[in-house]
Amino acid sequence: DGGITQSPKYLFRKEGQNVTLSCEQNLNHDAMYWYRQDPGQGLRLIYYSQIVNDFQKGDIAEGYSVSREKKESFPLTVTSAQKNPTAFYLCASSHRDSLATNEKLFFGSGTQLSVL
């Protein structure tokens, strides 16, 4: 089945440690995104990528880094500089419609990151 796979489902980070969240899609989508969700809140955009080897900062990029070496993969690293990393992290992808009339986001099932 086509879709977006995020792993792991749960992740724990020790103080001062970098951790990497995986996101893989087999939908042949060009664009991929990372969002952060805090309890009872909406989603906030961390980074997005519209094409391989290119990505842009979202609203809350500080303390995070990404790479887009392959179309299928968009891993997110939560660095030690992110002082409040506990949150639910969501990866999404979309097919780029040149007319931007029928685009929609497809989301993974999320990774819950907690600090030990």
Place this chain on the structure above:
Amino acid sequence: DAKTTQPPSMDCAEGRAANLPCNHSTISGNEYVYWYRQIHSQGPQYIIHGLKNNETNEMASLIITEDRKSSTLILPHATLRDTAVYYCIASRWGGSQGNLIFGKGTKLSVKP
């Protein structure tokens, strides 16, 4: 993206229609209205979108007022599995600009 306003919560009886309102009074002419929903601890799921005309698919119907300042998502026969947070978004782009603004949405509780 235009700002949207939704009630924080709603209840609906199982089997009845759920009507979820959304105000987007500052929507511009080239902005679409999108609806997504998020079941607890899962990623959001696309439901439907529209520009001017009413839309219907296998999941729901979208009614947009003539002046486009508000819309209503209708789940015709709500089930317990429809319990979720529903997000209304007004955006020019579906997602390639990464600028879909997911606010707090409406928490719909479907009760037996």
